[in-house]
Amino acid sequence: MxxxxxxxxxxxxxxxxxxxxxxxxxxxxxxxxxxxxxxxxxxxxxxxxxxxxxxxxxxxxxxxxxxRPKPGDKWHLDEVFVKIQGRQRYLWRAVDADGNVLDILVQSKRDTAAARRFFRKLMKKTRSVPRVVVTGKLRSYGAAHREVMPSVEHRSHQGLNNRAENSHQPTRQRERAMKGFRSMGAAQRFLAEFSGISPxxxxxxxxxxxxxxxxxxxxxxxxxxxxxxxxxxxxxx
Known part of the structure; x- marks a missing residue:
């Protein structure tokens, strides 16, 4: 290279x-x-x-x-609120069983369309399909899962998703240091770099x-x- x-x-x-x-x-x-x-x-x-x-x-x-080695076959997905110019946005994140960040996506909503978009981006980025997907209780995950990856086992339980939730902590630290993001595009660009370098x-x-x-x-x-x-x-x- x-x-x-x-x-x-x-x-x-x-x-x-x-x-x-x-x-x-x-x-x-x-x-x-x-x-x-x-x-x-x-x-x-x-x-x-x-x-x-x-x-x-x-x-x-x-x-x-x-x-990086090929991601594991168990993926953990989570989304958190991100304030961008005073407006509430959502940072979607996926990690594997070892806590390696697979992908992130900043979106304005967390409905089924947003979950579906993230699933597809995630599979395209990793060029793989997991054996198990673990998410929180957000219903959008279930609806998108049935459309995009119906053969994959879906476990929806807040207590099982600590890996994805813990993965947000460094991002929160950077967000505070930067005093927020100026736009969704700026947030996506920075966090894409950050999730590749920081881990x-x-x-x-x-x-x-x-x-x-x-x-x-x-x-x-x-x-x-x-x-x-x-x-x-x-x-x-």
């Missing part, structure tokens, strides 16, 4: 990739990232960092998704010893360097 092209950019790839990593890994604003880079002697504006996230974030996220740096730490965690993170940083075409942490100037 070819690394993204940085031709025409004044800053080296290591700085660009590092800023994108900071923005998607931690609950930081663009101004926070600008300040962190300034502390290291690197003068770059938050507007430039924003341009980098828009230009390279999708490429990084897609490259990481391509490296890569969030292994299931509670299941690992400290040495195992450090080893796993070393591997994940090496993968990040490969997909970004960089040599790692940028040096201060």
């Amino acid at each position: 070819d690394a993204p092209s940085y031709q025409g950019f004044r800053f080296p790839p290591e700085i660009i990739a590092h800023c994108v990593w900071l923005y998607h890994r931690f609950a930081l604003s663009l101004c926070d990232v600008e300040e962190l880079m300034l502390e290291r002697g690197i003068e770059v504006s938050y507007e430039t960092i924003h341009q980098w996230t828009r230009r390279f974030g999708p490429a990084y996220a897609n490259a990481l998704r391509r490296r 890569h740096f969030r292994p299931r730490r509670h299941l690992m010893t400290a040495p195992e965690y450090r080893t796993e993170m070393t591997v994940r940083f090496a993968v990040w360097d490969q997909i970004t075409g960089t040599t790692g942490r940028p040096a201060a100037t």
Whole structure:
């Protein structure tokens, strides 16, 4: 796989990739990232960092998704409220049994048509059909399930869907740091990138010893360097 092209950019790839990593890994604003880079002697504006996230974030996220193992056959789906310019919207999310994010979709409604649209997008994105789908009690799921994937077992129970609900927590942290989203399109773009990059740096730490965690993170940083075409942490100037 070819690394993204940085031709025409004044800053080296290591700085660009590092800023994108900071923005998607931690609950930081663009101004926070600008300040962190300034502390290291690197003068770059938050507007430039924003341009980098828009230009390279999708490429990084897609490259990481391509490296993920095939999703499990048990999918957990959930939707939460998202305020966008004072209006209530809905963020739909699907994860597999290991908590890996399969796809997200921001929509204005949570009716049957919205659930049906998400099911179809999810199957197209993963190129697979699950054995079991676990959802909350929202009736739209049942109606859409019968239309789109009637052969798949559907379990509707709020208590069984903790994986999908827990997967929303990092998004909520980012939403607060960003003080909300400006539009549905902006929310969809950012969250598509975020759901591809952030989970890569969030292994299931509670299941690992400290040495195992450090080893796993070393591997994940090496993968990040490969997909970004960089040599790692940028040096201060």
